[in-house]
Amino acid sequence: MTMKTLGSVLLTAILAVLILAPADLxxxxxxxxxxxxxxxxxxxxxxxxxxxxxxxxxxxxxxxxETLAQAAFLGIGAYLTALMTKAGYPFVAAFLASGLxxxxxxxxxxxxxxxxxxxxxxxxxxxxxxxxxxxFRNEEWLTGGVTGIQNIPRPTLFGFRSxxxxxxxxxxxxxxxxxxxxxxxxxxxxxGRAFTALRENAIRAESLGVDVRTYTLLAFAIGSAYGGLxxxxxxxxVEFIDPSPFALGPSLLFLLMVVVGGMGTQxxxxxxxxxxxxxxxxxxxxxxxxxxxxxxxxxxxxxILVMVLMAFCPTGIVGLWQRITAPRRRPHADDKGPILGQxxx
Amino acid sequence: xxxxxxxxxVAGLGLxxxxxxxxxxxxxxxxxxxxxxxxxxxxxxxxxSMAVDEINAAGGILGKKIEMVFIDSASDPGKARVGIxxxxxxxxxxxxxxxxxGSVSATLKxxxxxxxxxxxxxxxxxxxxxxxxxxxxxxxxxxVSMPKIANYLRDGVKAKTVAVVYVNNDFGKGxxxxxxxxxxxxxxxxVADVSTEAGQADFAADVVKVKGANADAVxxxxxxxxxxxxxxxxxxxxxxxxxxxxxTLLGQKVIDLAKDAANGAKGHVGLTVDAAIPAVQExxxxxxxKYNYKSxxxxxxxxxxxxxxxxxxxxxxxxxxxxxxDALRGLTITPDKTPGILIEATxxxxxxxxxxxxxxxxxxxxxxxxxxxxxxxx
Numbered sequence: 001m002t003m004k005t006l007g008s009v010l011l012t013a014i015l016a017v018l019i020l021a022p023a024d025l026x027x028x029x030x031x032x033x034x035x036x037x038x039x040x041x042x043x044x045x046x047x048x049x050x051x052x053x054x055x056x057x058x059x060x061x062x063x064x065x066e067t068l069a070q071a072a073f074l075g076i077g078a079y080l081t082a083l084m085t086k087a088g089y090p091f092v093a094a095f096l097a098s099g100l101x102x103x104x105x106x107x108x109x110x111x112x113x114x115x116x117x118x119x120x121x122x123x124x125x126x127x128x129x130x131x132x133x134x135x136f137r138n139e140e141w142l143t144g145g146v147t148g149i150q151n152i153p154r155p156t157l158f159g160f161r162s163x164x165x166x167x168x169x170x171x172x173x174x175x176x177x178x179x180x181x182x183x184x185x186x187x188x189x190x191x192g193r194a195f196t197a198l199r200e201n202a203i204r205a206e207s208l209g210v211d212v213r214t215y216t217l218l219a220f221a222i223g224s225a226y227g228g229l230x231x232x233x234x235x236x237x238v239e240f241i242d243p244s245p246f247a248l249g250p251s252l253l254f255l256l257m258v259v260v261g262g263m264g265t266q267x268x269x270x271x272x273x274x275x276x277x278x279x280x281x282x283x284x285x286x287x288x289x290x291x292x293x294x295x296x297x298x299x300x301x302x303x304i305l306v307m308v309l310m311a312f313c314p315t316g317i318v319g320l321w322q323r324i325t326a327p328r329r330r331p332h333a334d335d336k337g338p339i340l341g342q343x344x345x
Numbered sequence: 346x347x348x349x350x351x352x353x354x355v356a357g358l359g360l361x362x363x364x365x366x367x368x369x370x371x372x373x374x375x376x377x378x379x380x381x382x383x384x385x386x387x388x389x390x391x392x393x394s395m396a397v398d399e400i401n402a403a404g405g406i407l408g409k410k411i412e413m414v415f416i417d418s419a420s421d422p423g424k425a426r427v428g429i430x431x432x433x434x435x436x437x438x439x440x441x442x443x444x445x446x447g448s449v450s451a452t453l454k455x456x457x458x459x460x461x462x463x464x465x466x467x468x469x470x471x472x473x474x475x476x477x478x479x480x481x482x483x484x485x486x487x488x489v490s491m492p493k494i495a496n497y498l499r500d501g502v503k504a505k506t507v508a509v510v511y512v513n514n515d516f517g518k519g520x521x522x523x524x525x526x527x528x529x530x531x532x533x534x535x536v537a538d539v540s541t542e543a544g545q546a547d548f549a550a551d552v553v554k555v556k557g558a559n560a561d562a563v564x565x566x567x568x569x570x571x572x573x574x575x576x577x578x579x580x581x582x583x584x585x586x587x588x589x590x591x592x593t594l595l596g597q598k599v600i601d602l603a604k605d606a607a608n609g610a611k612g613h614v615g616l617t618v619d620a621a622i623p624a625v626q627e628x629x630x631x632x633x634x635k636y637n638y639k640s641x642x643x644x645x646x647x648x649x650x651x652x653x654x655x656x657x658x659x660x661x662x663x664x665x666x667x668x669x670x671d672a673l674r675g676l677t678i679t680p681d682k683t684p685g686i687l688i689e690a691t692x693x694x695x696x697x698x699x700x701x702x703x704x705x706x707x708x709x710x711x712x713x714x715x716x717x718x719x720x721x722x723x
Contacts, residue, residue: 038431045427137513146515147471148422150450165430238423240451242515244381245423281427288416298417299379 018043018173022166040165041237046277047169047176048233053257053269054183055226060255061264062187063219064199065113069125070254072132073102073224075246077231079136082149082241091155095232102228103221110220114213129251136243148242152235162236172233179229184266186222195219199264260306262318271317275306370406370664372397372654373414373432375452376442376466380420381543385444385643389466390415391636392647393441396685406655407664418443422451433459438666439654440464444643446472446515453477462657462670464650465696466643469519473695479670481653481696483646485615487523489697493718494564494591494613495527497704502587502611504561508537510551510575512567517543520566520591536560545571548578555584562587565594565610569641573602580606587611595705595712597639607707611715614703616642619712624680624687645687652685653678691720 022043024034035043052070059067077098084094112124136143143149154162155171162168186192194215197205206212235241253276261272283298313320374393377386397411405411416432418425425448432440433455440456443449444466456463457477464481465472470488472480498504507528511521525535537558539551552575555563563586565575572594579588590612593599597618600607614620618629618640628648632640640648654669656678661668677691690700704716 036431036434038427038434041427041430045423140518146447146513146518147469148447148450148515150471150475151454234423238426238451239454240422240426240447242422242447242450244421244447284417285431288414 015177019170022169034166037165040169042278042281044165044169044172044237046273047172048230048237049254049257049277050270050273051176051179051233052227052230053254053261053273054179055223055230056254056258057223057261057263057265057269058183058186058195058226059219059223060258061268062192062199063195063216063223064202065216065219066118066122067109067125067220067223068122068248068251068255069109069128069132069224070227071246071248071251072129073106073227074231074234074250075132075136075241075243076102076105077228078235078241078246079143079149079231080228081232082152082235083142085153085155085236086149086151091157091236095229098228098232099225100228102231103225106221106224106227107217109224110217113216113220126248126251129248133243133247136246143243146242148240149235150240152239152241154236154239168237172237175229175233179226180266183226187266191215191218196264256306260309260316262316265316265318268316268318275317279305369410369412370438371412371414371435372439372441372651373416373428373435373437374441375416375418375425375428375432375448377420377444377448378415378417382418382420382445385466386418386420386442388641388643389442389444389647392632392640392644393650394647395632395635396648396651399685400651400655406658407662409664411651418445418448420445420448422448426451426455429455429463433461436666437461438658438664438669441647441650442466444646446519449480450475453480456480459666460670461666462654462673464653466646469515470523471519473697477696478674478694479696481670481673481692482698483649483653484642484698485702486697487520489699489721490591490613490615490702491520491523491527493702494524494589495531495533497613498528498533498562498564498589499531501704502562502589504533504587506534506536506558506560506562508539508555508558508560508563509535510537510539510541510555510563510565510567512543512545512571513540514543516568517541517566524564524566541567541571541575543568543571546574548575549582551575552578552582552584555579556582560586562589565590567593569593569596569598570602572596573599573607576603576610577606592616592642595707596641597712598641600707600710600712604710608709609707611706612704613718614705614712614714616645617703617705617712618645619705619714620688620703621714622688624684628687649686649690652683656683656686689720691722693722 022035022040025032052074056067056070059065080098080101081094085091109128113121137146154168162171194210197210198215202212257272257276258269260275261268280302283302287293287298376389377383394413397413401410416428418428425443429452439462441464446467446469449465449467449472456479462479462481464483466483468484468487470486473486498507509521511517528535537555539554541551565572565588588610590610592615594610594612595614632644657669657672657676658664661672673692674694678686679689680686688700690698692698699720699722701720702718703714705712705714
């Protein structure tokens, strides 16, 4: 079996587990009661977070730009979806509109990236996040201000009400798979190679005929659209939104996820989001349900874990995985050559 | 290999949570233990833990010991929702928290569906207006406290014009909207409407605005630290108009921080450790002795929550979520039967609380109760 087929078998297996594991299978005669509703909710949150992280990964990991604005786009998508579905528009329309609006705003945010780089660009996007948060909070006539928007309906799609936690999870999973496939297609297309060329050496890319300007804007637009689409899924999930999840802190967290997971890899955002959502949730459960750990701060433990990981494995978890498996997979590789995923000095 | 290890780790963490003793009942608290609301949540946690220790020492509720579980909402509505859902999966007899109104809004539908009483710390007016029969307040909603303040401004201060200073978060904004509505209903003009930030350090510009408005009274509705800073700046710039507040402005923390500048501040106090009620002062002393700092109103809110469940469960005669909620609606809990309730309180059909409250003034660095306002419905 080649590596490629092994990979697709593994992916199919993971997908099958993700589809079936949360469900109650006792009706099919299998001794598996499924997940508790809260665990299903955590998985849904993980998927939504991973979609937004995919966008950051495109902008930062593939196109080599910086963004601290993903939470703002999550907010744009969430508010637009909340307002549209509450006004009676179908969810599909709100979902597409959220992606489109984020795409357009993403292009606008991309313009500074044509002039400034690295930390300066990070600050421009940081300013945008603060600006968006202020709009969410202060434009009360539109966003409800600090009291937020309540009773956001969960959509009915193809006759299925997505109100039950498990149905909404499956819906989010379907969306995540679809968006991951689109992302994989983008990255394999000439666009994807242009993004990578941009990251590796912008001047060389330009001399080879890559339109740096267009591709920079495109990276921002597509990456931001993923944020908006994640937001469109977030609002009906929580059924309530207020400005707090769309502030600067969460934006930093999205960048952290991509770095922890493995920048510029397709599995990275999923693993990074798992560290941010699932691991934090497990640690919190461990602390709150065991009196022995009551005086432990799970956030402290979490922070230390992330710091240790970053110190010993700057290429993220995917990089670590590749480092462990690389020698076995390629026995004839040049042992002086760079290891896949290693940071370039 | 790494994958196997991490799976094993995650599975192990999961298994470690499932041990459960049968002779105790767990009450989950989903509160703000990190993030912007950490102070608020910690006060609640300390207050409710202290009450549960007392209840357990006296034999528990209907013979069962209580075990508190604290789940961190990280001051985030999405995380609060996940936390409440997790708590509901264990079919608890009650849920405590959250305290931030936004997080309450994000979760009250879940407890309503599950028919589990949710004892909240949120004060925003819209919470009890959302139709849930399963939320119960531990302090006045702004829909109750603001009419009292407006009456005081009209009858006590005799103000014709008022300047409103508020902190722009769900607490401050909700209060500001409620007070402006009440003032307008009483033909009192709002001549300045000043928004401030949580954590703001410099209030010079805001005080200039307030001073320029030349109102008969200034209504200050911010958190404790900001209230103190505002009072200091107001005295510095020589504002001689009455400074009126609601609960927070007259808190001990404000007095400690603002020192002399706090003198003369007046207002309405819902829950205060300084109330001239022996049970309340006794609570204040016990809290101080145990945690080595003075409780604020959130500590008191957390403290009465377990006693609400105790009284309701004893009335219902069983430890059942729906029965407890049914018992709590319309219930009056009196301190002679349940001393931990501190002050007699009644809950109506929407979960709104009714009890006496106080008009107070700060004199010589102490909160002095000048008048006790009766319950709204007798």
